[in-house]
Amino acid sequence: MRLFVAVKLPDDVLKRLITIQQRYLTALSVRIERSEKLHLTLLYIGETERKDEILSALNEIEIKPFDIVVETVGTFRNSQYIYWAGISPATELDGLAADVLSCVKAVLPSLQYRFSPHITLARGKAKVPFSFDGDPISMKVDSFSLYESRDGNYIELAAFKK
Numbered sequence: 061m062r063l064f065v066a067v068k069l070p071d072d073v074l075k076r077l078i079t080i081q082q083r084y085l086t087a088l089s090v091r092i093e094r095s096e097k098l099h100l101t102l103l104y105i106g107e108t109e110r111k112d113e114i115l116s117a118l119n120e121i122e123i124k125p126f127d128i129v130v131e132t133v134g135t136f137r138n139s140q141y142i143y144w145a146g147i148s149p150a151t152e153l154d155g156l157a158a159d160v161l162s163c164v165k166a167v168l169p170s171l172q173y174r175f176s177p178h179i180t181l182a183r184g185k186a187k188v189p190f191s192f193d194g195d196p197i198s199m200k201v202d203s204f205s206l207y208e209s210r211d212g213n214y215i216e217l218a219a220f221k222k
Contacts, residue, residue: 062107062209063114065160066099068216069179073130073199074098077145080133081181084192090143090184097214098181100147102157102204103164103173110167111206115218117163118206123222126152130179131196141184145192147177153201160204 069077074095081092105114132146147153157175165171203221207214 061109061111063105063111063217064101064207064209065103065105065118065164065204066101066207067201067204068219069098069100070199073197076194076197077130077179077181080145080192080194084133084190085143085182088182088184088188088190089186090141090182090188092182093180098179099207099214100177100179102160102175105164105168105171108168111208111217113167114164115206117167118160118204118218118220120163121156121159121204121220121222123156123201123203123220124152125200125202126150127198127200128153128177129196129198133181133190133192134178135187135190137187141187142180143182143184143190144178144180145197147179148196150177153177156201156204 128150129148130145131148135141135143203219205219206217
């Protein structure tokens with residue numbers, strides 16, 4: 061199974077991001093991410109059958125609520141162009157991502173991941189201009205979840221909140 065750890069976005073944040081997608085991306089030749097797939101990835105784990113061990117390791121993380129701000133947009137390229145909403149630097153978010161990586165590496169020692177806080181909004185084959193002139197979006201982070209990616213859908217396996 062293909063696993064990842066992410067912060068689930070609250071409904072009000074989802075609505076704002078959907079508005080950005082509709083206003084700034086639908087006219088472009090890109091594939092818009094469905095609202096149920098919008099999330100903030102803390103760690104991409106990939107293919108593994110060690111779900112139960114990972115669940116147990118993640119259960120050890122203590123999370124204290126903190127706020128983050130979505131305030132930038134941009135693109136990067138891997139096998140395609142990714143259009144994203146960026147998160148302002150936040151020590152607490154970086155710490156949570158580091159804790160998640162550390163716990164999962166106890167189960168999967170060879171796992172490598174570089175945390176880059178963003179929310180994927182769309183994907184495309186060619187780079188097209190993309191900007192956003194709206195207000196920043198604030199949100200509280202007080203939990204994270206382990207997800208499985210299956211057949212183009214994301215299935216929440218467990219939520220962690222302390």
